[in-house]
Amino acid sequence: MTSPTPSLELRNLSVSYRVRGIERSVLRDISISIAPGEAYGLVGESGCGKSTAAFAAMRYLPRNGSITSGSILFEGNDITSLDEDRIKDLRINAISMVYQNPVNALNPTLRIGKQVAEVFKLLGKSEEESIELTKEALRKVQIAEPASVMGRYPHQLSGGMAQRVVIAMAIASNPRLLVMDEPTTGLDATVEAEVLDLVRDLRRESGTSVLFISHNLGVIRTMCDRIGVLYAGSLVEEGPTETVLNAPNHPYTVGLLRCIPKGGLNKNSERLDTIAGTPPSLGANLPGCVFVDRCTIAVDRCKTEKPELVDNGSGHFSKCFLSDQAVNMPRAKVPVSPNAQATPTSKSPLLEIEHLSKTFTQDTNDVRVLTDIALSLGEGETLGLVGESGSGKTTLARAILGIISPDEGSTISMHGKKLDALLGKRSAEEVGAVQIVFQNPDSALNRRHTVARIVARAVQKLAGKSREESEELAQNLLSDMSVDALLHSVKPSQLSGGLKQRVAIARSFAGKPELIVCDEPTSALDVSVQANILNLLVDLQKRERVSYIFISHDLGVVRYISDRIAVLYLGRLMELGTSEAVFNGPHHPYTEALLSSVPAIDGSQRVRIRLGGEIPNPSKPPSGCVLHPRCPRVAGSGVEHLCTSVEPPLAEVEPGHFMRCHIPLTNLEKLQSK
Amino acid sequence: MSSSPISLKHTAAQERRTMRKERIAVLRSNKAFVAGVILVGFWILCAIVGNWVVPQRPEFLDMMVTDLPPSGAHWFGTDGLGRDVFARVIVGSREILVMASLATVIGTVCGSAIGLVTGYFKGRLDLFVMRILDAISALPVLVIALLALSAVGGSSAVITVLIIGFVFTPIIARTVRAAVLGESELDYVAAARLRTEKTPYILFNEILPNVLPPIIVEFTIRLGYAVFAIATLSFLGVGVALGSPNWGSQVAENYSGIFIDTWWSTIFPAAAIATLAIGINLIADSVMEAFEL
Numbered sequence: 001m002t003s004p005t006p007s008l009e010l011r012n013l014s015v016s017y018r019v020r021g022i023e024r025s026v027l028r029d030i031s032i033s034i035a036p037g038e039a040y041g042l043v044g045e046s047g048c049g050k051s052t053a054a055f056a057a058m059r060y061l062p063r064n065g066s067i068t069s070g071s072i073l074f075e076g077n078d079i080t081s082l083d084e085d086r087i088k089d090l091r092i093n094a095i096s097m098v099y100q101n102p103v104n105a106l107n108p109t110l111r112i113g114k115q116v117a118e119v120f121k122l123l124g125k126s127e128e129e130s131i132e133l134t135k136e137a138l139r140k141v142q143i144a145e146p147a148s149v150m151g152r153y154p155h156q157l158s159g160g161m162a163q164r165v166v167i168a169m170a171i172a173s174n175p176r177l178l179v180m181d182e183p184t185t186g187l188d189a190t191v192e193a194e195v196l197d198l199v200r201d202l203r204r205e206s207g208t209s210v211l212f213i214s215h216n217l218g219v220i221r222t223m224c225d226r227i228g229v230l231y232a233g234s235l236v237e238e239g240p241t242e243t244v245l246n247a248p249n250h251p252y253t254v255g256l257l258r259c260i261p262k263g264g265l266n267k268n269s270e271r272l273d274t275i276a277g278t279p280p281s282l283g284a285n286l287p288g289c290v291f292v293d294r295c296t297i298a299v300d301r302c303k304t305e306k307p308e309l310v311d312n313g314s315g316h317f318s319k320c321f322l323s324d325q326a327v328n329m330p331r332a333k334v335p336v337s338p339n340a341q342a343t344p345t346s347k348s349p350l351l352e353i354e355h356l357s358k359t360f361t362q363d364t365n366d367v368r369v370l371t372d373i374a375l376s377l378g379e380g381e382t383l384g385l386v387g388e389s390g391s392g393k394t395t396l397a398r399a400i401l402g403i404i405s406p407d408e409g410s411t412i413s414m415h416g417k418k419l420d421a422l423l424g425k426r427s428a429e430e431v432g433a434v435q436i437v438f439q440n441p442d443s444a445l446n447r448r449h450t451v452a453r454i455v456a457r458a459v460q461k462l463a464g465k466s467r468e469e470s471e472e473l474a475q476n477l478l479s480d481m482s483v484d485a486l487l488h489s490v491k492p493s494q495l496s497g498g499l500k501q502r503v504a505i506a507r508s509f510a511g512k513p514e515l516i517v518c519d520e521p522t523s524a525l526d527v528s529v530q531a532n533i534l535n536l537l538v539d540l541q542k543r544e545r546v547s548y549i550f551i552s553h554d555l556g557v558v559r560y561i562s563d564r565i566a567v568l569y570l571g572r573l574m575e576l577g578t579s580e581a582v583f584n585g586p587h588h589p590y591t592e593a594l595l596s597s598v599p600a601i602d603g604s605q606r607v608r609i610r611l612g613g614e615i616p617n618p619s620k621p622p623s624g625c626v627l628h629p630r631c632p633r634v635a636g637s638g639v640e641h642l643c644t645s646v647e648p649p650l651a652e653v654e655p656g657h658f659m660r661c662h663i664p665l666t667n668l669e670k671l672q673s674k
Numbered sequence: 675m676s677s678s679p680i681s682l683k684h685t686a687a688q689e690r691r692t693m694r695k696e697r698i699a700v701l702r703s704n705k706a707f708v709a710g711v712i713l714v715g716f717w718i719l720c721a722i723v724g725n726w727v728v729p730q731r732p733e734f735l736d737m738m739v740t741d742l743p744p745s746g747a748h749w750f751g752t753d754g755l756g757r758d759v760f761a762r763v764i765v766g767s768r769e770i771l772v773m774a775s776l777a778t779v780i781g782t783v784c785g786s787a788i789g790l791v792t793g794y795f796k797g798r799l800d801l802f803v804m805r806i807l808d809a810i811s812a813l814p815v816l817v818i819a820l821l822a823l824s825a826v827g828g829s830s831a832v833i834t835v836l837i838i839g840f841v842f843t844p845i846i847a848r849t850v851r852a853a854v855l856g857e858s859e860l861d862y863v864a865a866a867r868l869r870t871e872k873t874p875y876i877l878f879n880e881i882l883p884n885v886l887p888p889i890i891v892e893f894t895i896r897l898g899y900a901v902f903a904i905a906t907l908s909f910l911g912v913g914v915a916l917g918s919p920n921w922g923s924q925v926a927e928n929y930s931g932i933f934i935d936t937w938w939s940t941i942f943p944a945a946a947i948a949t950l951a952i953g954i955n956l957i958a959d960s961v962m963e964a965f966e967l
Binding site for chain 1: 700
């Protein structure tokens, strides 16, 4: 990089946090430089120091954090020890930040207009000017009716809208550096794609430098010119985005990329690769390479000597003695699985759902969140549930579990026997037969109970065993999930995220489960851990012939684990078919838009199919096909009049492939092949 | 996962031990906590052994030695009835400590139970109970106490303890309810329901252990208030048996003397109240910090 003064430079920066009285290093000697107008992506798993780097760039470390060495330069000026007033000036005028959770970033008690105008007032504008500028700023982030949004409170905005407002505030001062910390992580793929488009457009217009932090390599790939890979607070690889992701030079990056289910991978074709072991704990003393404990090609030298960041040509740096061997490093050792296919051979239905509807009463309005769902699920089969938030995925899962009771006339039956709507009225076997694995193991496991107690209690209740028997069975169950016997007496907080999720899975297997609802079971986990958990779920399915309903917003994961996919929109089943049929197309227009909004990790270019507008209010669903106001294919389909007036039925367009669309399959195929 | 089982056990147990060690180290290096423990510890010690170490009985009257200033024979001097102030201050710690602790325990137990139930069930029950509690906490402690005590006719340590416990109940209930509201949204509660656990099990075995930290903190804070409330009531001459060595009534009996040069019989019991209350508050603050609340 021979360019002029970098916009932001972290020079040999080390940061440590004081936790329980001891300094623990979080960033270890990091050097990053971002050129004016450049977008730099920082990736890494949780706890690697990404966010700390972002906060350090803003000079906004938590109270227990301190810079132990090195310096932070903004446009060539050292801001490491600048006084508070001058830093405040910089934050008002030159550096802005966008946080992960937009709703938390906004003050819930102030109207949007007032909050955004505040930024302009800080910049020295008058009251009236500020309001005018606010309107303009909101228009700039593609909010169609700024006046109406300005009058609303943050909780009245959708996640995507709130993030736009936060971005509008961040760019109000025309900052020269924008720090974005996981700006799209909590958002739906379709909304994420729109926010990313917006950031890209704004960047093109203003030439702002961006420090972009994300764990999602696909997002980073579409957004950033260069990326840096962080591991245990150390920058292990850096270079142009394409180069690093296509030809990684550090074993960690290689491993990370291999863990991600991508390119149409399915559970029957291949096991997912994993990175063995866990990252070093915060502030651990690491005399050698930070990755040595988990590296499959490490040699003795790696344990004692710290590798330097070496240029492997064309600005591609890697901190590894064996960087030339990294790409071809052997796959992590995985236990050989039985040769059986996870996909069921016999299709005797386990679960049958007919006419399932659910209406909530809100104020005096009836809100129908599920409309006439019909589904069946075979033994040992996995059904993937996809759809944007608010599509009814969770409600459907809860109705099956018996936590909420569906409307009159809905039937859910197992093995042909009707299940009572209420959990309390189901028999003990029925309760044990349908269980759930929650998204967040931190919330799903009682932090005050030991691992053994959590599982044993479930065995006691669900399998109806005595206390002693339960304890013994729980030990076996846990060991089965590769939770070491010696960890059974600890509390969940002492386990890593992956181990916690294993305990949660063990608990769901306490009864004799036949169906397990997996509600985003890997979305709170890092990709290397995610791969482990997915492998475990597949192994268990092969052995126990259990069926899964797998809810996820990560379409790569859904594709990997599912035999069939159900796509929900506004409480209606829009498409249902085998994994290949749904993913390979021809797709339902809604599925098509969902698929196209996911940024590809392998960099393959897709045509973005946009959904216009936002999800309509389910209490007032649109006439005709509920998708028609947003449908990307309605215009020019020749059946517009039908789409706006008649709700299409769920029709079998190919054997086993159902769609709720008026447009004939052949037309869809033609449109989508363009 | 790659490491051997032995080292796994080692790390988990070791980490737990280091965490506890580090937390204790933080508390021990916290000067406020150490000071609080010394102050409170001193008064607890007095409450336990005070009766045997004081030079004379605290109730012992000697009209020949009234209003003596502090001296070798009477370290804190004597009061208007010739009683030894030192003995009365040291022995007086027992009553206030026992009463304050009992009152706080009652308030904490009742408050936690109400907080657990209302926070878990929410809805109309919650609305109803919380409005009643609002009404109770709208009344000043002293007014309720004076009313109740005059209703039963005079001074009763038992009634005082019950009244203070009663007044603390809504405050603790509100704190616990807030914690339970957040806690009952967590998935482990849903998981318990999904294995058809009974409600009492969910409340006391699942949720209660998770809301203990705020309960402990609230307990220590309330204990400090209880000391003040009891001292105030006994200063007003209600709530405790007359003539017993009691800090509040000692101040009440003698404070007029502070202007006619017999300051010792007022200042020493007053200082006792202050040091005990400060000590408890110092501990409360440090405990709050250690629990990161």
